[in-house]
Each structure stands twice: as structure tokens, then as C-alpha cells.
Amino acid sequence: MLPTTSVNSRTQGNGTISSMEAARHTAGAKRYKYLRRLVHFRHMDFDFALWQMLYLFTSPQKVYRNFQYRKQTKDQWARDDPAFLVLLSIWLCVSTVTFGFFLQMGFVETLKLLLWVVFIDCVGVGLLVSTLMWFISNKYMVKHQGREYDVEWGYAFDVHLNAFYPLLVILHFIQLFFIKFVLSDWIVGYFLGNTFWLIAIGYYIYITFLGYSALPFLKYTVILLYPFSALILLYVLSLALGWNFTAMLCAFYKQRVN
Secondary structure: OOOOOOOOOOOOOOOOOOHHHHHHOOHHHHHHHHHHHHOOHHHOOHHHHHHHHHHHHHOHHHHHHHHHHHHHHHOOOOOOOOHHHHHHHHHHHHHHHHHHHHOOOOHHHHHHHHHHHHHHHHHHHHHHHHHHHHHHHHHHHEOOOOHHHOOOHHHHHHHHHHHHHHHHHHHHOHHHHHHHHHOOOOHHHHHHHHHHHHHHHHHHHHHHHHHHHOOOOEOOHHHHHOHHHHHHHHHHHHHHHOOOHHHHHHHHHHHHHO
């Protein structure tokens, strides 16, 4: 249910929004507030960000319920606290360095891998996916036209970060405990590795679906679950043809850093 006090409905007696109220809710003002808090660690709520990371695995619906509360109280869907992004960046660095260690990379190669994962896999792909989903959702999925029925780009990026975090943990951390076995030539090895990929990408699709279905003014959100069919088909095909996705990823990473 949409809050009854959105920026578009809070008007003065003459039917116009006050200039201070409008300025406070512009995209530029929200972005400035977010970036300003990025350099003030004491102002970040890391405990709550850790709570979100935990519940993205156990009950992601609760995470998006909090996004709805933020809309009601602060009139924006996107996060206004960069604590989640900071913790994700730290986790990204630690997991990538550990991944490089298991692949027996040197310091320079590990550093190159870290830069690739941060700026290409996470930020680059995130900007591309977020912009694409922001455009598609606003163009084809909004039930009614109006500024109060607008998917914020920042929210689209938050949805990507929410979905990317479990994928990162599964592929760059949990899988490392089985990496020697996964990279072996045994059929059980690539069965296990490809199953990790199935779960990780499945998590990404599901959490992305939850993110957009949490917006009450969007329709057709169920189509975001359709890639599950292609994912399962690709998984079965990979097992039949002996494709090892983890081995392919490791070979790609080694090629990028050499």
C-alpha cells in the first residue's frame, strides 16, 4: 500500500509543494546526503546492515519490508545509509583475496583480480543491470503514471546489491571449501560446482523478483521469475556436456590478470 504522505501529496494550502520540501526530496539532494554519510562512519548503522545481510539468506522478504517502511517515513525507497555498501565492499575484498589465494595467484595478480571483481563484476555489471531494470520497470511495469509511481534508480541499484551479496558469498566463499574437488575432472566435482552456480544465480533471480514485487505500483513482476526455466535448462545441459562453470570462471580470471 502506498504511503498517504508522499512528496507529491504534501502540499501547501494553495495546492503547491513548498520549495524547501521539494528540494529536500530531489534526486540530487538524496544523492548528496548518501555520499556525505559515506565519509562519516560514525553516522552509519552497521548493525542494521549486518542484520540485512543475514536476512538476505534467511528471510529476504523482511529486508524489503524495511524498504517499505523507509518509503513511509523518509519518502524514498532507496537506502539513505551507505553502511550496507561499505560492508559489501569489505566482504568483496576479503572474499576475492581469499579466492586468489586458493588459485595460487601472486600479489600483483590478486590485486588485478580484486580490481576486476570490484569495478567490473560488481560495479560495472551492477550499473548496467540496474539501469536496464530501472528503464524496463518504469517503461513497461508501472500501473499508473505519475512521479509517485516512479522506480528510483537508487532502489534498482540496491536490489542488485541485495541479490549480488548471496551470489558472492556462495561462489567466492562457500565454494572455496570445495574448490579442489570442484576443479577436478570427476563428474561429481563439476556437478557440485555447477550446483553452486545454480543456487547462486537462483538466489539472484529470486531476490531481484522480491525487490520489484515489493513495489505496490508495479505489475507483471512475476516475469522476473521466468529466467529460472532457462537457468535449470542450462544447468541440465552443462551436466550432460560436462561443462564446469567454476573451472571456466577460474580460467577467465587467470587470463584477465596475466
